[in-house]
Amino acid sequence: MSSSGATPGRLASEYSEVQSSRLKVTLPLPSVLKTAFNVVDGPPSSAAGNPDEIAKLFPNLFGQPSTSLVPGDSSGSASNQSLKIGVVLSGGQAPGGHNVISGLFDYLQERTNGSTLYGFKGGPAGIMNSKYVQLTTDYVYPYRNQGGFDMICSGRDKIETPEQFKQAQETAKKLDLDGLVVIGGDDSNTNACLLAENFRGNNIKTWVIGCPKTIDGDLKCKEVPTSFGFDTACKIYSEMIGNVMTDARSTGKYYHFVRLMGRAASHITLECALQTHPNITIIGEEVAAQKQTLKSVTDYITNVICKRAELGYNYGVILIPEGLIDFIPEVQQLISELNEILAHDVVDEGGMWKKKLRNQSLQLFEFLPQAIQEQLLLERDPHGNVQVARIETEKMLIQMVETELESRRKQGLYNKEFKGQSHFFGYEGRCGLPSNFDSNYCYALGYAAGALLQNGKTGLISSVGNLDAPVEKWTVGGTALTSLMEVERRHGKFKPVIKKAMVDLQAAHFKKFASMRDDWALKNRYISPGPVQFIGPTSNDINHTLMLELGFQLDFLFLNTPPQPPLQISAHVQFS
Ligand code: FBP
Secondary structure: OOOOOOOOOOOHHHOOHHHHHHHOOOOOOOHHHOOOEEEEEOOOOOOOOOHHHHHHHOOOOOOOOOEEEEEOOOOOOOOOOOOEEEEEEEOOOOOOHHHHHHHHHHHHHHHOOOOEEEEEOOOHHHHHOOOEEEEOHHHHHHHOOOOOOOOOOEEOOOOOOHHHHHHHHHHHHHOOOOEEEEEEOHHHHHHHHHHHHHHHHOOOOOEEEEEEEOOOOOOOOOOOOOOEOHHHHHHHHHHHHHHHHHHHHHHOOOEEEEEEOOOOOOHHHHHHHHHHOOOEEOOHHHHHHOOOOHHHHHHHHHHHHHHHHHOOOOOEEEEEEOOHHHHOHHHHHHHHHHHHHHHHOOOOOOOHHHHHOOHHHHHHHHHOOHHHHHHHOOOOOOOOOOOHHHOOHHHHHHHHHHHHHHHHHHOOOOOOOOOEEEEEEOHHHOOOOOOHHHHHHHHHHHHHHHHHHHOOOOOEEEEEEOOOOOHHHOEEEEEEHHHHEEEEEEOOEEEEEEOOOOOOOOOHHHHHHHHHHHHHHHOOOOOOOOOOOOOOOOOOOOOHHHHHHOOOOOHHHHOOOOOOOOOOOOOOOOOO
């Protein structure tokens, strides 16, 4: 079943003034994409881990070089080539996705002759079911510089079984596709690489290029410094956190427990902490490194609450990464046992399945509030992940802190009233109008994907670098997807996956946070960054994580909190 020439879902005539002004913005391109360029291959690549396994899984792609675009004369000039290209949005929304498609569309319009771009609808399922729309100038126009993925919508299906690969092959042949661009996160780009391998192995001419998308920020490496959407989402959440901080300060009676999206990694939480200076921030990767238990995390929060109460503050703001429980070794063990059970057994009310849990895991499971037990048993996503967005860790922590404070009250150690307010900031940040950074970055990623396809590249992820420089100086290329891979156990089997980038506890941005957090805990150093700006001061600022990772000091951003020797909050505090 196919569709083409459908009416766009959006009407630019119904846009707000800000949306309309964003539509009219002309986006800059890296200078190498503005003129003729050559595509230069680097040395053969390997894998992020388990190279022998990856070589076996990708016999046609393993070892292929990454490439760079450099000023030259061979590929950049207008060409008579007419290409048929497909594009798909895969996984969770991230601000800027529409600009990747616009960049790809503009590349084909400006650098090739009479090319066709098909948008597969509803994610990878659109490829398998051959549901697509032909993207035209009028169709694409209302989505330029706008948030959301609704131009063609997204989905989380995976092309996995031999039948599904066959369906994808049939669509590629039916549309006579020269290339396919997969815009997605780590799992989707792994899938893109499997497709590229499958097409090459079956003599299907379709090349496949990935693009790094995810607000989670965990798809990055040297060549791909950040995934798009992270910048905007963090700015939106930081605005909301700043507002909640002002509310806390105004009423003086609530502790706001804010869980932030980000799935496994705590990048969003860390970035939002750097932008807003909350009283407590839990970083999952640190919890794991210190082998913390649920009890020790609860004690840390409770200690700060008690100390603040002594100082007269009976309110505060606490940031929690959505994947926290997955970082606590005892919970991690429980989840991995549950994953194995869910992959093979029926989890019914009879509870026979519980016999398969190890003793310690069973005790922990029984200790958790019932709502959390149920949430841990929810169906895994198509990639085998626990759906952490549906686990209400912030509510669980409020309950555990209440219990601990009650026990301290009985011991005469606490005599104030504690009121916890729970928040989950997730979906609110995924479809905002992309920041200037994400707008430009996405447009360059899409344009670069067009360039890689026109040069017959496959199994690469579009890579734009030198991001702290003005856009004209950004570098452009493609990184071999197999070079980002290792093997992991999923659904009870070993599978190739792109190695997730977790928060590095040795990195500059984590160290900056660690040097300030004790001060933020007891003194109210709240910062309200306000809404995302498109013109004027701060509009071209890049998030702190990226700037610090790229080697900037950014001390001027922390001027209201001059570094001081860490405060002794309490003997119980576990974080150094
Ligand atoms: P991607 O990894 O696909 O980019 O998704 C990111 C994310 O927003 C996570 O932060 C969150 O845990 C998950 O999607 C929520 O998934 P869903 O949209 O299916 O509820």
